[in-house]
Amino acid sequence: MEEREITQSLAGIGVPAVKYYTQVGSTNDVALEWAKEGTPEFSLVVADTQTAGRGRLNREWVTKPGEGLAFSLVLRPKPNEQIPLFSALGGIAVCEAMIQTFHLPTLIKWPNDVLVHEKKVCGILAEANWDESPTVVLGIGINVGKGSIPSPDQLNFPATTLETEISHPVDRTLALTEVVKQLILWRERLGTTEFLTYWNEHLAFTGKLVQVTLVGKKIEGILKGINAEGNLQIQKENGTTIGVEMGDVQLRPIE
C-alpha cells in the first residue's frame, strides 16, 4: 500500500484530505488531533501498521504491517444526531462493502464488530470529542492478509481475515476505497428507517440464544433485533423482552 496509490484510488469520492503513515501509534489519535485543528468531515488517516492500536476500554488492536488495514475517518455530527449510531455506521459500511466487493456473507455483531462465518474480520472504535466543534472519529481495523490476526491467546472472540474467507489475494487499497465509499453513502442515512432496517437485516445471531455481558451482569436470551434507538432487544426465558443500550457490552452466542 503506497500513499500515491491510496490518494489516486480515493480521488473523486468525497474525501477532502488524506494522511498516510507507514507506522503510527493509533490512527484514531492522529484523526482526533487533526479534527481539533478543523479538518473537514471525511478527512481520512490511514496506516500500514499501528504500534498502539486500541479497541474499546483500551484493549489492544493488532495491525500487522503489510497485512491489516487501519484507518480513521473524521465525522462532524449534527446537533440532532445520536452519537451511538456512528459505530453502527461503521458496521453497515464495512458490511455492505464486503458483500458488494467480495461477495462475502458478512454480518454485524452488535454493537461494533463485523463477522464472516461467525468470526471477527473487522473491529470498529468510535470516539467523540466535544472540545472544539463536535467530532466523531470512526476507527476501523480490517484483517485483510492471512497473517493479519494475532495469536489465539490474544483474541477474545474467534477471528478471520478476508484472504482466508475469499481464498485469493485482496488489494488493501481496493478494500479501503470501497469501505470509504459506503461510509460516505450511509453517512447521509444515519438514523433513518433505511439505516435501521439494513442494520437489523444484517445482524449476527438474530433468533439465536446469546449471552450479553454488561458491566457486572450477564443477560441470556434470544436475540430479537434492534429497536429505533439502536438498542438490542433480548427476549428472556420468562418471555419478557429487555433492551440493552450500546456501551461496553460483549455479546456471544451460546453453543
Ligand code: BT5
Ligand atoms: C475493537 O475493539 O474491535 C475495535 C478495534 C478498532 C481498531 C481500529 S484500527 C484503526 C483505529 N485506530 C485504533 O487505534 N483503533 C481503531 P474491541 O471490541 O474492544 O476488541 C478488542 C479485542 O479484539 C482485543 O482485546 C483482542 O482480543 C481482539 N483483537 C485484537 N486485534 C485483533 C485483530 N487484528 N483481529 C481480531 N481480533 C483482534
